[in-house]
Amino acid sequence: MIKPRTPPGVMELLPPDQIAFQRMLDTIRRNFERFGFLPVETPVMELSEVLLTKSGGETERQVYFVQSTGALGKSEGGGESTPELALRFDLTVPLARYVAEHEHELAFPFRRYQMQRVYRGERAQRGRFREFYQCDIDVIGKDALSIRFDAELPAVIHAVFSELNVGAFTIQLNNRKLMRGFFEALGVADGEQQALVLREVDKLDKRGEGHVRDTLVDDFGLADTVVARILDFVKVRSTSHADALAKLDALGEGTDALREGVAELREVLELVRALGVPESAYALNFSIARGLDYYTGTVYETTLNDYPQIGSVCSGGRYENLASHYTKSKLPGVGISIGLTRLFWQLREAGLLDTAQSTVQALVTQMDAAHLPHCLAVAGELRHGGFNTEVVMEPSKLGKQFKYADRAGIRFVIVLGEDEIAKGTVTVKDLRREDQFEVPRSELAKTLRVELAQAQALSKAQPTA
Amino acid sequence: MIKPRTPPGVMELLPPDQIAFQRMLDTIRRNFERFGFLPVETPVMELSEVLLTKSGGETERQVYFVQSTGALGKSEGGGESTPELALRFDLTVPLARYVAEHEHELAFPFRRYQMQRVYRGERAQRGRFREFYQCDIDVIGKDALSIRFDAELPAVIHAVFSELNVGAFTIQLNNRKLMRGFFEALGVADGEQQALVLREVDKLDKRGEGHVRDTLVDDFGLADTVVARILDFVKVRSTSHADALAKLDALGEGTDALREGVAELREVLELVRALGVPESAYALNFSIARGLDYYTGTVYETTLNDYPQIGSVCSGGRYENLASHYTKSKLPGVGISIGLTRLFWQLREAGLLDTAQSTVQALVTQMDAAHLPHCLAVAGELRHGGFNTEVVMEPSKLGKQFKYADRAGIRFVIVLGEDEIAKGTVTVKDLRREDQFEVPRSELAKTLRVELAQAQALSKAQPTA
CATH class of the missing domain: 3.40.50.800 (Anticodon-binding domain)
Structure with missing residues (x-):
């Protein structure tokens, strides 16, 4: 007799919870489709060679490799070669592969949504999952993609989360060019150093302003006045649409990058409003950086007003080139992702789930x-x-x-x-x-x-x- | 530059096909829910120890094993141990594990549907898939499960396939007890020998009646008259509800097993009719055996009248005990499965897919x-x-x-x-x-x-x- 049990790090639900989960999936899908995004599904297994083009570090250590019984036998001699197949660890790399592979069969700008499970061999820990749903939308352009698309995504986020019934939420906007311009003007011109400074600033909540200030002065060798301006900058939050525009104006002229970032954010804000998103649902937040080596323009995070501890429930941004490992075509894009398994788990922990209604009527x-x-x-x-x-x-x-x-x-x-x-x-x-x-x-x-x-x-x- | 491509044996679709596929999934799910089945999803990875309790043969050779990068490193020394995780190769073993694991939290009879992908390391071949969707429903009883549930499944099959717009179809019914009784009466009492005879009979279409007759006489040592009765038996097809009942009557008294099988089939037929399934949509077919060591009562296959070459598009049956490897509780059940990836592929090959309508309106x-x-x-x-x-x-x-x-x-x-x-x-x-x-x-x-x-x-x- 074998003890029936699932592996650690997966979320398996009893029917009432599964029904609630399925309702969330349906709501997300309905709204993704409402905005004209097209469905894509990719295989859970990709060729390792294709999946693991990028990076070595963190990502590669978390990859699950797959071998059929036959292949397992064969590799016993060699031993050290990487297995041929691996499970996807996100939906972005498969999207890049998909768009590059089917480039000549797709219409651009290509608007796709994808809602599937991804796999990461993370250390087992409460609330951390090795198998989890991601619900992604991206718009991919060929050669170029208008900044206007960056305004559509907050409208989708607003539609989705309004219907998910998770209470009030705020879509927080920033722009990497604006950030780069701001740091350049302060003499922090090197991209890598900017990243390190931002990582330090990210610890504000945890370690307190004093600690971060000291580190920036002592370890980074920044002047007190520079540090003060950085700390003021990352604390900027807008309180209304007009306030957001005023906060952008207040940044002044600055460098080319700053001006470009401000212009982009301004256009995004205007179109977000034209799309009917209420101004209580979006705000500037100059501390949002996200995936420092990936995003290049607009960046988004979404937080639940009454549950800040949950962190961002929907994030994303604009990137320069989706699939440079697979094609010479330049494919800029903008996208967002909802980690639904984690969100569901946290809503359940917070007692915010309605599991009372069966699918059976x-x-x-x-x-x-x-x-x-x-x-x-x-x-x-x-x-x-x-x-x-x-x-x-x-x-x-x-x-x-x-x-x-x-x-x-x-x-x-x-x-x-x-x-x-x-x-x-x-x-x-x-x-x-x-x-x-x-x-x-x-x-x-x-x-x-x-x-x-x-x-x-x-x-x-x-x-x- | 890496060539973007998927591994062999997976089906990846462009958006118009994906939309058509998603519509089929939605139709199936809607009808499964219409009949009061509850959703379940299980992790794609199971513990190898849990997944591979049964069998060694065919199944085990097709299993995909999973290892995180970390585990891969560790096993290099030992080498021969089975990896801890494996991908599910069907939805039945995960269902058995799920029901046994959550036995005390579920209401019985437990009616669940599950629509997820499964993985088999099959030889790569046109129209054969290593990753494919199964859409399953099962009713699981505790200790016992009334034969009446066996009548619900043809009603679900009828609802699903009517809405899938695949033309006329026939749900073919048989009963393993009836078959066993019939063979026992002919002196073919041993279960294993019955299985071998049935396997031989299964080759009727391919090898012709003469060849099968000779094999049964020469290799199995069966008398000419016995072989003739077997060949007559497996050719039985009913042409209407009344004809089905008449064909059951014509079997006479026979053994206990035969009588039991006849009584079960009769009750199932009557209830299928009471459920409103038109009599043109179901028929007796005494050649249907299916999973010889698994099913114990009613068995089903569904064929498209105009596309017999596609084979069965929805099959299943009654089994005695779902989860004997995981629990001492007796859990009889009845279920069906649609292999949607293969069905979709075949409908597309036959030009039967409507891919003209976008989700965008x-x-x-x-x-x-x-x-x-x-x-x-x-x-x-x-x-x-x-x-x-x-x-x-x-x-x-x-x-x-x-x-x-x-x-x-x-x-x-x-x-x-x-x-x-x-x-x-x-x-x-x-x-x-x-x-x-x-x-x-x-x-x-x-x-x-x-x-x-x-x-x-x-x-x-x-x-x-």
């Missing part, structure tokens, strides 16, 4: 085995009317059947006794409204649709955050 | 960069009205924008010139109906909804197979 009970054909017919009518319906196939006490429906989160319980069968009716118990009524069978689906519509109208009438 | 064109805020506002209104909408973000010639919409399968093209902006209208071109009209902006979404509803009503008025 109606349960047809059974009082007597002889009634089964009638029960099946009623179920068929409900299904035909669009209701997800389960039938009790083995008769038991009615109370037990009700209890099952209640625990399972099934809203409508249909009772069909001798009486009802004779009259051509059914009795419906609405467990949510704690209501009971009898209707002619022919009107059952229609009646339940009305009940649902009323409930929906009611819930929409409630003020939402 | 409307394209808002742009004639002048100065109009962009208006374009974005119109797009916002369309999205709010439920339409998947793309905006042309970089102005170009209108003809080019129309051509793009046409190629991409986008139905509605929205034009917004000086005139329209002044009047507060938009011009809509319906590329499907080759129709053009101007509407007030405030009525745009409503008007397009009416257009779509008309189109749908029209397509539903067409006779379907």
